[in-house]
Amino acid sequence: MNNVPVPPRSRRRGRLRSLIGAACAVALITTGTTALVASPAHAEADRQVCSSTEGTHNGFFFSFWKDSGDACMVLRENGRYSSSWSRSTNNWVGGKGWNPGTRRTITYSGTYNPGNNNSYLALYGWTRNPLVEYYIVENFGSYNPSSGATRLGTVTTDGGTYDILRSQRVNQPSIDGTATFYQYWSVRQQKRSSGTITTANHFDAWARAGLNLGNHYYQIMATEGYQSQGSSDITVREGSSPNPTNPPPSTPPPGNGGCTVSVNRAEDWNDRFNTTFSVSGSNNWVVTIRTNGSQSLQNSWNASVSGNSGTLTARPNGNGNNFGITLYKNGNNTTPTATCSTG
Numbered sequence: 001m002n003n004v005p006v007p008p009r010s011r012r013r014g015r016l017r018s019l020i021g022a023a024c025a026v027a028l029i030t031t032g033t034t035a036l037v038a039s040p041a042h043a044e045a046d047r048q049v050c051s052s053t054e055g056t057h058n059g060f061f062f063s064f065w066k067d068s069g070d071a072c073m074v075l076r077e078n079g080r081y082s083s084s085w086s087r088s089t090n091n092w093v094g095g096k097g098w099n100p101g102t103r104r105t106i107t108y109s110g111t112y113n114p115g116n117n118n119s120y121l122a123l124y125g126w127t128r129n130p131l132v133e134y135y136i137v138e139n140f141g142s143y144n145p146s147s148g149a150t151r152l153g154t155v156t157t158d159g160g161t162y163d164i165l166r167s168q169r170v171n172q173p174s175i176d177g178t179a180t181f182y183q184y185w186s187v188r189q190q191k192r193s194s195g196t197i198t199t200a201n202h203f204d205a206w207a208r209a210g211l212n213l214g215n216h217y218y219q220i221m222a223t224e225g226y227q228s229q230g231s232s233d234i235t236v237r238e239g240s241s242p243n244p245t246n247p248p249p250s251t252p253p254p255g256n257g258g259c260t261v262s263v264n265r266a267e268d269w270n271d272r273f274n275t276t277f278s279v280s281g282s283n284n285w286v287v288t289i290r291t292n293g294s295q296s297l298q299n300s301w302n303a304s305v306s307g308n309s310g311t312l313t314a315r316p317n318g319n320g321n322n323f324g325i326t327l328y329k330n331g332n333n334t335t336p337t338a339t340c341s342t343g
Contacts, residue, residue: 101219114141117228258342293332
C-alpha cells in the first residue's frame with residue numbers, strides 16, 4: 001500500500017512514550033486491572049505537568065507527552081486541564097479522559113487558542129490488535145489533516161459533518177515500539193471548541209469504511225501542538241449535554257431574512273452555563289442574542305461577539321457557522337434566545 005504523506009507533527013512518538021505505554025500495559029497485566037480509574041475521597045490539588053507521564057487526577061486519566069521545549073499542562077478540578085506552549089517545543093500532546101477508551105459519549109467545553117499554527121483539539125486514542133491511532137478533530141489551526149490523508153467519506157453527527165480519512169505510518173514509534181500502523185481521522189468541517197462527541201457514531205462510520213478498531217487503550221480530549229505556540233483550557237466529562245432549563249423552541253424563528261439559527265443549552269455550572277449556536281442558510285450572518293435578567297458574558301468562541309449583557313451581537317470570524325458563549329447566571333438560569341439575519 002502506498003504511504004500516504006502526513007504532516008511532520010505525526011513524528012512525535014519517541015522511545016520515552018513507547019516505554020510509558022509498555023509500562024502501563026505491564027502494570028495492568030500484573031494487577032489484573034482493566035482500567036486506570038481514580039476515585040479520590042477528596043479533590044486533588046491542581047498539578048502542573050511538564051514532562052512525559054500518564055496517570056490519574058481527580059477521577060480522570062491523563063496523558064502528557066512532549067519531545068522538547070517548554071510545553072506544560074495544569075491538571076485542575078474534575079475533568080479540566082489547561083495548557084500552554086511556545087515555539088521552543090517541537091511537538092507535544094496531552095489531555096484528560098479515560099483508560100480504557102470505549103464507545104462513550106463525551107461533552108467538552110472551554111477555550112482553544114491555536115492562532116495560525118499547527119495544532120489540534122481532538123478526542124484522541126489508541127487501540128491494539130490492530131494497532132491504531134485515532135483522532136476525532138473538533139478544531140485545528142493552520143494545518144487540516146484532511147489535506148494529507150486518504151478521504152473515505154463523511155459522517156454527520158452531533159450537529160456537524162466530519163470528513164473520514166485514513167493515513168499510514170510505516171516503521172514509526174508507537175505505544176508498542178516501532179511499528180507500521182494506521183491513523184483514523186474524523187475531521188469536523190465546522191470548527192468548534194465546545195460540544196458533544198458521540199464516539200459510537202464515528203467508530204461505526206469508520207467500520208462502514210473498512211476502518212476497524214481493536215482493543216482500546218486510553219481515550220483523552222487532547223490538545224496537540226507542533227512547532228507552534230498556543231494555549232487551551234478544556235473541561236471534559238462523560239455524557240451528553242444536560243437538558244436545558246427553559247429550552248428554546250426546536251425550530252427557532254428566523255431573523256429578517258436569509259438565515260436561521262438554532263440554540264442549544266450545553267454545560268451548566270453553579271455560576272455560569274454554555275450555550276451553542278448553529279447558523280444555516282448563509283455564511284454572512286449577524287446573530288442577535290437576547291440574554292435574560294442580569295446575565296453577563298464571560299467568554300465566547302468561534303465568532304466575534306460584542307456586548308456584555310442584555311442583547312449581544314455575533315458575527316462570523318472565519319471559524320465557520322457554529323459558535324458558543326459562556327454566560328454568568330447572576331441569579332438567572334434561563335437559556336438565551338437568538339435570531340439571525342444576513343450581514
